[in-house]
Amino acid sequence: MINICSEPLVKATVQTMGKWFLNSGKLEHDQMSLLVEACKLALITRWEGTHHIYFWKYQISEALLSLVVENFRSLSLDYHLSLEEEISVAEKVLNANFLPSLRSYVWDIIGFLAAHCEEDFDSICLGDELRLNFLVTCACLTFSRSVQKGYQICQNDIMSASQSESASRAVLMMIYSPSKYISTRARATLSFILGEDGEQNLNSLVNFLSYIPSSGGYVLPNVLQTTVCLVGLACYSSITQYAGFVLRNKGFEILLSFCSWYQRNRGNIGESSFAPYPQSTSEKRICCWVCPEDWDNKDAFLLYALLALAELVNHSFSEQNHAQEFSIKRENVKDRLCTTLQEIRDGTYGSGPRWYAAHILSYLGYYGFQDKLGKRLIGAYEDEECSDMRLLFASGNSVSVNKIILAVRCPTLLPPEEGARSGSMISSEKPQRTVQEIRM
Numbered sequence: 001m002i003n004i005c006s007e008p009l010v011k012a013t014v015q016t017m018g019k020w021f022l023n024s025g026k027l028e029h030d031q032m033s034l035l036v037e038a039c040k041l042a043l044i045t046r047w048e049g050t051h052h053i054y055f056w057k058y059q060i061s062e063a064l065l066s067l068v069v070e071n072f073r074s075l076s077l078d079y080h081l082s083l084e085e086e087i088s089v090a091e092k093v094l095n096a097n098f099l100p101s102l103r104s105y106v107w108d109i110i111g112f113l114a115a116h117c118e119e120d121f122d123s124i125c126l127g128d129e130l131r132l133n134f135l136v137t138c139a140c141l142t143f144s145r146s147v148q149k150g151y152q153i154c155q156n157d158i159m160s161a162s163q164s165e166s167a168s169r170a171v172l173m174m175i176y177s178p179s180k181y182i183s184t185r186a187r188a189t190l191s192f193i194l195g196e197d198g199e200q201n202l203n204s205l206v207n208f209l210s211y212i213p214s215s216g217g218y219v220l221p222n223v224l225q226t227t228v229c230l231v232g233l234a235c236y237s238s239i240t241q242y243a244g245f246v247l248r249n250k251g252f253e254i255l256l257s258f259c260s261w262y263q264r265n266r267g268n269i270g271e272s273s274f275a276p277y278p279q280s281t282s283e284k285r286i287c288c289w290v291c292p293e294d295w296d297n298k299d300a301f302l303l304y305a306l307l308a309l310a311e312l313v314n315h316s317f318s319e320q321n322h323a324q325e326f327s328i329k330r331e332n333v334k335d336r337l338c339t340t341l342q343e344i345r346d347g348t349y350g351s352g353p354r355w356y357a358a359h360i361l362s363y364l365g366y367y368g369f370q371d372k373l374g375k376r377l378i379g380a381y382e383d384e385e386c387s388d389m390r391l392l393f394a395s396g397n398s399v400s401v402n403k404i405i406l407a408v409r410c411p412t413l414l415p416p417e418e419g420a421r422s423g424s425m426i427s428s429e430k431p432q433r434t435v436q437e438i439r440m
């Protein structure tokens with residue numbers, strides 16, 4: 001349905017989000033209801049498709065900005081503003097707390113749009129550069145405030161909780177956006193906002209996360225804070241200057257311990273989301289719900305932890321970071337890591353955690369997913385019944401192969417005709433079967 005009528009649907013949605021007016025400084029009830037429904041409909045951005053093009057075409061950045069900034073047209077945004085000045089303006093905007101009930105929708109929509117951007121996405125060509133930059137700044141600032149709140153985050157305040165969580169998730173999707181423009185902008189903005197307090201914030205995140213597996217508990221002490229903590233570690237670990245700090249403070253081992261704890265207590269952990277998404281089956285179907293996994297975010301905690309682990313592994317294995325590499329390559333840590341990741345990869349988790357587990361394992365020499373035919377394939381590989389050539393290596397090892405398969409898959413390993421004649425021919429134990437030996 002989305003693909004059939006995507007442009008008129010998106011156009012009507014964006015126009016509804018951007019066309020409203022205040023009466024005596026307040027939004028009338030029917031207008032608010034209409035805006036909420038338009039924002040819910042705009043959450044179709046969570047799915048990829050051609051409709052994303054039309055959201056940008058009809059200036060979604062302007063519509064979203066109108067829901068964040070009162071009288072946003074009077075907002076003085078220009079190319080001469082430094083990042084520091086832009087952050088100062090964003091702080092004033094966020095402190096005004098305009099239309100707070102819609103804020104979580106705004107962050108989720110811009111986050112989903114960022115997640116599905118093309119690599120060569122260019123907001124300058126769309127005329128949205130300044131507005132998009134300001135939305136990124138506001139989201140990063142909201143996320144940073146959530147991290148700084150720490151234990152003061154109150155998950156009983158649903159509105160504040162949903163804003164913190166959706167902003168955190170939006171920043172994560174911006175940082176991992178395929179668009180180099182959005183990803184670079186988000187990393188630079190977040191790094192600037194963190195500034196001198198970055199390591200202090202990171203230290204509090206690491207300390208909180210270390211408490212969960214060491215406490216001996218079976219449930220999360222604070223669902224929202226755990227979400228913000230894991231997303232924070234994933235975001236900060238993607239910034240080189242903070243990845244090293246996380247590794248030096250045993251962040252890698254703590255994340256690994258959390259993954260193991262999650263595996264043991266998965267059944268006791270509820271959903272991670274506070275965002276106002278549809279919860280009933282009927283609502284999900286109305287919103288084009290197709291795959292249950294799209295809406296089941298129970299494994300989101302594990303996915304966030306694996307995102308952070310992937311960043312740390314990538315950082316530690318890079319050529320410039322041999323000092324941190326040692327901590328991961330220690331045999332006890334490496335064995336734990338491989339075992340935990342293989343259990344996740346081959347388990348009944350969502351596709352996101354399983355794929356990221358497989359991705360991290362590739363750094364350690366393990367590729368792909370386990371297949372039920374794997375043992376049979378290994379057996380066939382080791383069975384010499386169908387082989388008619390044996391390759392002898394200088395080390396003394398040998399491998400039996402089939403000439404036809406070798407010719408199809410790797411013909412360069414086949415010897416030239418003269419070499420083939422010089423190779424020795426031996427008879428196998430079975431009658432009417434000859435195996436050619438070739439020294440490599």
